[in-house]
Amino acid sequence: MDVVELREQLLHVNTTFATEISDLQETITEGLNKMVDRIAVIQEKKFVPSQYVSTGLIPPVVLILQLVESTLSSVGNIGGVFQQLNMEFDPFTFLKNYVPYIDWTNFEQEADKYMGQKRAKNIVGADGEGEGGF
Numbered sequence: 001m002d003v004v005e006l007r008e009q010l011l012h013v014n015t016t017f018a019t020e021i022s023d024l025q026e027t028i029t030e031g032l033n034k035m036v037d038r039i040a041v042i043q044e045k046k047f048v049p050s051q052y053v054s055t056g057l058i059p060p061v062v063l064i065l066q067l068v069e070s071t072l073s074s075v076g077n078i079g080g081v082f083q084q085l086n087m088e089f090d091p092f093t094f095l096k097n098y099v100p101y102i103d104w105t106n107f108e109q110e111a112d113k114y115m116g117q118k119r120a121k122n123i124v125g126a127d128g129e130g131e132g133g134f
Contacts, residue, residue, distance in 0.1 A: 011070065018063045029056045064101075071099050 032055040040049050075095060082089050096104045 014066055015070075018066060021060065021063060025057045025059065029054075032056070068099070068102065075099065 033050045036049045036055060040047065072095075075091070075098065079089070079091055079094070092104070092108070095102075
């Protein structure tokens with residue numbers, strides 16, 4: 001078995017696992033919302049809570065990271081195809097449009113901040129003096 005086949009099998013196993021966990025969480029979320037509505041009925045409230053709020057479970061971080069990793073990998077593959085076809089495209093705009101679960105505005109601000117700090121360190125140097133010195 002070569003590396004590509006192994007990677008595909010691992011990806012399939014991870015996807016299957018993520019789907020099972022997501023399905024379980026969806027079922028639990030539906031049950032929680034029904035339970036809150038029933039409690040409101042028992043308490044003789046004159047509204048249905050699920051019309052205003054909902055409860056839910058946050059997916060495990062591992063699944064979120066796997067989703068982000070697989071999506072970015074797919075976007076990278078698509079970018080490679082565009083390059084082979086000599087098609088110009090903006091990868092950042094592509095990511096903003098097709099990877100909606102990342103706050104790209106915040107990501108861009110943090111990346112700019114990081115690059116600014118990195119440039120400042122290069123200018124200041126190890127001894128703490130600027131390029132001009134005093």
